[in-house]
Amino acid sequence: MNILIIKSSPHKKGSSNLLAENFIRGAEEKGHQVSIFDAGHAKLHPCLGCDACHMNGLCIQKDDMTELRSQILDSDMAVFVTPIYYFGMSAQLKTVIDRFYSFNSELMEKALKTMLIAAAWDSNDWTMKDISAHYETLCRYLNFKDQGQILGIGCGNVSMTKSTEFPEQAYRLGKTI
Template structure:
């Protein structure tokens, strides 16, 4: 079994990345293979919004999305993580989400046995960001809000998550819950 984590944070060592690593560590302790894609480090071009997208056999954008879609198709579980930037997901994650339009227009639906969401905000935007990710996961993968394992919290400054025992505990609990769901689905 494998869980793929998609991080929308432009900071590979930031608070979101730290908590995501805590979740992945728990999955690995449970014997589940993990992978992580840092969207900000990938070459992902924004969707061009072709009205005739369904007519193309491949997306006209030549970037890392084909490889990412392949990784996603091979995963049993998915985690999407993002800090809140200006009241919602990061621009990098939004470009990634928009590129799923190609799958939608080609009736390609990936399925996951377990799905998690990690969202950290400085002060505001948790609800809007969660709503955006729930809509994305439902429209792209038919994952309903009640099927998600969700971790939200606050971290105002870089490094705050490392000093927050409650967030660390929640991240570890999330990893254990996702592992139990995956093992129960086998």
């Protein structure tokens, strides 16, 4: 299976990316092909809402979303990786998802397998409620086939994250895909 990891943290060595690396290790050991798109450091612009694409065409903006679009459409699975900022996804990942507008129909028809990996400093039991609900709504709307969620609470920095069960959970999930 071709798996596309969409990282969205501005911190290349941050907690969400640590969880992603554990997932990748498991998926590659299982024999999957993994590629990475770093939305946290890509040249991406927000959707203009101009509707030039008519939800089923090319976006008029010329940025790294052109590359990501082809990577997603060539993949069997996409993994959304994000730190939690104020109980939601990073602005970088939100920008990517908003830009799906230009190829909504293709995404819906593809029935792409997806997964969410998120890391939050907070460890309250309600910390991941909203991002999980948002992701599940995206799956319903875009006909994504959810393959699981790693919702890493208490993962405020790399050393905190390493001391939780979430790196191992991510690895095991990568092995079971």
